[in-house]
Amino acid sequence: MNNIAITANTSWYIYNFRKNTIVELINRGINVHVISPFDDYTDKLRVLGCRVHDIKIDGRGMNPVTDTLTCLSFFRLFLKIKPQTILNFTPKNNIYSSLAAAPLNIPVINNIAGLGHAFICDGFLNKIVRALYKISQRKAEYIFFQNEEDMAVFRKHNIGTAAIKKRIPGSGADLTRFAFTPVQKQKTIKFLLSARMLKEKGVYLFADAARHFKQKYGNKVDFSLLGFCEAQHPSGVNIDEISTWVDEGIINYLGVTDKVESVLKDVHCVVLPSFYREGVPRSLLEAGAMGKPIITTDNVGCRETVVDGFNGYLCEPGCLSSLIEAIEKIIDATEHELAQLGKNSRMHIASHFDEAIVINKYLSSISQVTKHRSKLLIHP
Numbered sequence: 001m002n003n004i005a006i007t008a009n010t011s012w013y014i015y016n017f018r019k020n021t022i023v024e025l026i027n028r029g030i031n032v033h034v035i036s037p038f039d040d041y042t043d044k045l046r047v048l049g050c051r052v053h054d055i056k057i058d059g060r061g062m063n064p065v066t067d068t069l070t071c072l073s074f075f076r077l078f079l080k081i082k083p084q085t086i087l088n089f090t091p092k093n094n095i096y097s098s099l100a101a102a103p104l105n106i107p108v109i110n111n112i113a114g115l116g117h118a119f120i121c122d123g124f125l126n127k128i129v130r131a132l133y134k135i136s137q138r139k140a141e142y143i144f145f146q147n148e149e150d151m152a153v154f155r156k157h158n159i160g161t162a163a164i165k166k167r168i169p170g171s172g173a174d175l176t177r178f179a180f181t182p183v184q185k186q187k188t189i190k191f192l193l194s195a196r197m198l199k200e201k202g203v204y205l206f207a208d209a210a211r212h213f214k215q216k217y218g219n220k221v222d223f224s225l226l227g228f229c230e231a232q233h234p235s236g237v238n239i240d241e242i243s244t245w246v247d248e249g250i251i252n253y254l255g256v257t258d259k260v261e262s263v264l265k266d267v268h269c270v271v272l273p274s275f276y277r278e279g280v281p282r283s284l285l286e287a288g289a290m291g292k293p294i295i296t297t298d299n300v301g302c303r304e305t306v307v308d309g310f311n312g313y314l315c316e317p318g319c320l321s322s323l324i325e326a327i328e329k330i331i332d333a334t335e336h337e338l339a340q341l342g343k344n345s346r347m348h349i350a351s352h353f354d355e356a357i358v359i360n361k362y363l364s365s366i367s368q369v370t371k372h373r374s375k376l377l378i379h380p
Contacts, residue, residue, distance in 0.1 A: 004366070005083035007035040007074070007097045009059045009090040011052070015041040016258075017171045017282065018089065021359050022048055028363075033081050035074070035097075053077055057092055060233065062125055067096060074100035085109065085141075085366050091129075098136040107141040107369045109362070110163075113171070113279030114301055115150050134159045142365045146170045146279035149300045166365075170280030170304075172355030178289035181265045183342035185335040188219060191295075191327065192267045194226040194260060194283040195274070197237040202273030202297070202323075204237070209273075209323050210250040213331070221331065224252040226263055264290045268338065269330045271295045272302060275317035280304050280353070288349035293341035295326045305353075311345035 004025060008014045014022070014034055025032050026049045034050045036042075037057055045052050055073050058066050074097045078086070086108045088097045094110045101108050137143060137160030145151040145167050154160055191210075195201040203225065210223035230236040245251035254263060260283075264270070270287035272294075278301030284294050288305060294312035296302040306312045313329055315322035330338070 003031045003033060003081055003083045005033045005035055005078070005081055005086045007055075007086065007088050007093045009036065009057045009092055011036045011039045011041040011045055013090060015044050015048075019048065020174060020355055021362055022050060024359050024363065026050075033083060035077055053081070057096075059090070059092060062128070067092070071096040071100050075104070078104055078106060085369055087111070087362065089113065095132045095136040098140055102136075102139045108139070109142040109144070109365055109369070110137065110140050110160075111144045111146075111168075112150050112154070113146050115153060115277050130157060130159075133157075137163060141369050142166060144168045144361070144365075147301045147304055150277075150279070164365075166361065168358050168361050169353040170285055170301075170358075171282050172358035173282075173285040173289040173349050173353050174355050175289055175350055178261055178264070178286045180289075180291045180346045182291060183268055183293065183338050185268070185333075185338050188222050189269070189331055190222045190224070190267045191269050191271050191330075192224050192226060192263065192287075193271050193273075194263075194287070195272060195281070196227050196233075197225065197229045197242065198233060198276070199235040199237065200274060200276035202271075202275065205273045205318070205320055205323055206271060207245050207251055208320050209271075209327055210245070211248070212324055213327065214250045217331070222252065223250065224254050224263075224267075226254040226257065226260070228256055260286060261290065264292060267292055269293045269295060269312070269327075271323075271327070273297055273315065273317075273323050274302055275299055278302055285349055285353050288345040288353070291342035291346040293330060293338065293345055295323070295330065305349075307344075307348060311341055311348045 014036055022032050032050045034045050035053045035055050038054045042052050057070050078100055083106060086097060086101055086106055088094045088108055088110045098108050140160050140163040143160045143163045143165050151165055151167060193206045197203055213221045229239045242253050246253055264287055270292050272281055272284055274297055280301050284296060284305040288294055294306050296306055297317040298314040299317045303314060306314055308314045313326040315326045
């Protein structure tokens with residue numbers, strides 16, 4: 001095998017979530033072509049040894065002309081690169097890259113990292129998205145899912161019936177980079193929400209819980225937000241709102257960082273009160289790998305990361321009182337109990353979500369695709 005194409009809707013995503021997969025492929029002598037919109041991480045991908053190709057993708061838009069042009073761009077790039085296999089990540093890439101690859105008979109391996117609104121609501125646009133998934137996944141060789149619920153949805157809607165469906169542990173956690181850092185109870189208990197600043201990620205709930213506990217405990221507790229503000233997103237939390245919370249003294253906003261481990265090392269508990277249809281949140285995997293107790297919702301994707309009472313606590317999606325109850329348990333925990341939750345978190349992530357598991361499944365699937373295609377060429 002000479003060429004493999006990896007596609008996503010941002011270079012940021014590929015560098016931060018698939019870097020080690022790329023490194024392993026390159027170390028095996030494979031030419032890796034990354035197809036994604038150029039951004040601040042494009043040069044970092046070049047440094048890894050990738051060949052990078054720019055493409056325009058409107059991640060949230062539903063303009064049929066724009067999306068058709070994206071599909072045609074994929075087709076032209078595949079004609080030029082001639083990849084033996086294509087690995088797709090993020091929703092529009094799973095759809096339009098797969099459609100472009102089909103007439104060229106190039107095998108694709110798709111990753112479904114959460115289904116978002118498309119399979120929850122029943123509006124006209126949602127039906128179009130479901131139809132596009134159904135058409136585009138017909139010739140996929142493998143479809144990887146990050147949780148059982150999403151895989152069940154595809155089976156229910158008869159999507160990708162010819163593909164081999166497998167569950168993988170999210171994008172995995174790099175256990176070397178996110179090394180175990182024991183939790184030590186201090187005068188101030190620090191809570192962190194690390195995610196895109198979206199309503200569905202539970203940002204408003206987190207702020208309301210922070211207000212409750214700051215009024216109750218003052219400087220005994222600390223609540224911080226880390227992640228992108230997306231002003232153009234319909235569910236985006238406005239930076240002005242976050243600034244209001246900061247001025248109120250209930251929230252610290254840490255912005256964004258490529259060194260999230262440097263933030264996590266000083267945190268006692270990571271909180272994600274998401275009611276979004278997640279894959280498996282990377283932020284929770286990284287927190288657990290570093291030995292941090294986790295509070296998250298009993299919701300698709302999120303619940304995969306927590307054994308309630310073992311390495312953290314599950315709360316009800318969208319329920320402030322349930323979130324407050326879970327946070328109170330961390331505040332009331334003894335130093336020994338907090339340390340044990342942290343040790344259990346590392347154990348749970350290392351056992352079930354090691355990034356090496358994900359990389360090996362991709363390598364195995366690529367090998368299987370190659371063998372299958374070789375047999376077809378020998379025995380048409």
